[in-house]
Amino acid sequence: MNEMSATPIRKIVHIDMDAFYASVEQRDNRDLRDKPIAVGGSAARGVVAAASYEARVYGVHSAMPSVTAKRKCPDLIFVPPRFDVYKAVSQQIREIFAEYTPLIEPLSLDEAYLDVTDNLKGMEIATEIATEIRARIKQVTGLNASAGISYNKFLAKMASDLNKPNGQAVITPKNGPAFVEALPVKKFHGVGPATAEKMHRLGIDTGADLKGKTLEFLVEHFGKSGPYFHGIARGIDERQVKPDRVRKSVGAEDTFSKDLHAYEPAREGLQPLIEKVWGYCEANGIGAKTVTLKIKYADFNQITRSKTVPGLLPAITDLEEIISLLLAPIFPPPKGIRLLGITLSSLERRAPGTEPQLRLAF
Numbered sequence: 001m002n003e004m005s006a007t008p009i010r011k012i013v014h015i016d017m018d019a020f021y022a023s024v025e026q027r028d029n030r031d032l033r034d035k036p037i038a039v040g041g042s043a044a045r046g047v048v049a050a051a052s053y054e055a056r057v058y059g060v061h062s063a064m065p066s067v068t069a070k071r072k073c074p075d076l077i078f079v080p081p082r083f084d085v086y087k088a089v090s091q092q093i094r095e096i097f098a099e100y101t102p103l104i105e106p107l108s109l110d111e112a113y114l115d116v117t118d119n120l121k122g123m124e125i126a127t128e129i130a131t132e133i134r135a136r137i138k139q140v141t142g143l144n145a146s147a148g149i150s151y152n153k154f155l156a157k158m159a160s161d162l163n164k165p166n167g168q169a170v171i172t173p174k175n176g177p178a179f180v181e182a183l184p185v186k187k188f189h190g191v192g193p194a195t196a197e198k199m200h201r202l203g204i205d206t207g208a209d210l211k212g213k214t215l216e217f218l219v220e221h222f223g224k225s226g227p228y229f230h231g232i233a234r235g236i237d238e239r240q241v242k243p244d245r246v247r248k249s250v251g252a253e254d255t256f257s258k259d260l261h262a263y264e265p266a267r268e269g270l271q272p273l274i275e276k277v278w279g280y281c282e283a284n285g286i287g288a289k290t291v292t293l294k295i296k297y298a299d300f301n302q303i304t305r306s307k308t309v310p311g312l313l314p315a316i317t318d319l320e321e322i323i324s325l326l327l328a329p330i331f332p333p334p335k336g337i338r339l340l341g342i343t344l345s346s347l348e349r350r351a352p353g354t355e356p357q358l359r360l361a362f
């Protein structure tokens with residue numbers, strides 16, 4: 001049976017800027033070119049928001065504590081972020097996308113899915129569209145982008161990593177299933193370290209292992225993610241590219257390799273999550289009124305703490321403040337903290353002219 005026959009084959013392009021914040025800084029400051037740089041953090045505290053490829057060679061990556069990054073790469077240069085500039089560049093690339101399709105779904109300032117099945121240029125070959133878009137981005141912004149081309153979002157996203165930086169890759173309907181089977185599940189988009197570990201305990205290490213499990217088994221162990229995992233194991237992902245996605249909430253969470261007992265590391269662990277959820281809202285022009293902090297203890301007991309404000313949160317610093325206020329009373333915690341999560345809800349589209357402030361305190 002041809003499993004693709006239920007829906008017409010779509011052409012999806014995932015565009016991902018290479019080391020975005022760091023590349024913008026290197027573009028704008030000659031002294032930083034070809035050097036290991038970290039945007040965000042400082043030699044003494046905070047976390048790295050983005051690392052240049054020169055820094056990645058040393059094992060420096062985003063969300064890494066700055067102190068660790070400096071130890072791995074003693075010559076690392078810390079650069080303060082300029083979110084207003086990143087946002088402006090993001091707008092430039094968004095305008096380029098819009099020349100090709102109105103079906104643009106941004107994931108963050110530097111990443112988006114494009115459905116180019118029926119594109120505005122009448123181009124037949126999605127690979128050629130991706131090549132053109134990357135060339136236009138280079139021409140307009142001076143920056144490199146990578147692209148993944150495939151017949152669904154999951155595979156397009158996986159493909160954009162294959163020839164990074166400054167490259168692109170295509171996964172066709174013919175080679176999609178085999179590609180997924182060979183892929184370690186820990187590399188799957190949507191499978192975080194905690195889920196990968198759980199899959200490993202269930203004997204699932206590759207796409208082929210995942211494909212070997214029934215839908216019932218996956219639902220039993222992974223709940224509402226079960227059907228998604230069942231589909232992607234077969235190279236199937238029916239999610240549409242949604243340009244004006246009206247979501248009820250935006251969330252991010254992280255399971256820590258060691259249980260946390262002190263306030264400082266917990267607050268630091270939350271910073272990348274704050275940036276992730278805020279970045280998503282920014283990229284999609286939405287704001288939030290309700291902030292929920294989730295705390296899961298080592299024994300898997302879970303509590304949440306919420307705060308709702310009267311108007312949309314104006315700036316990321318307001319979100320940071322609320323998170324700190326919600327987190328502080330938890331300490332000292334009754335048990336070690338295994339996982340922290342942030343959810344933003346009561347979402348509303350931001351009216352034009354009420355753009356959030358882009359200041360980011362590290």
Ligand SMILES: [Mg+2]
Pocket residue numbers: 016017018019020110111
């Ligand atoms: Mg990127």
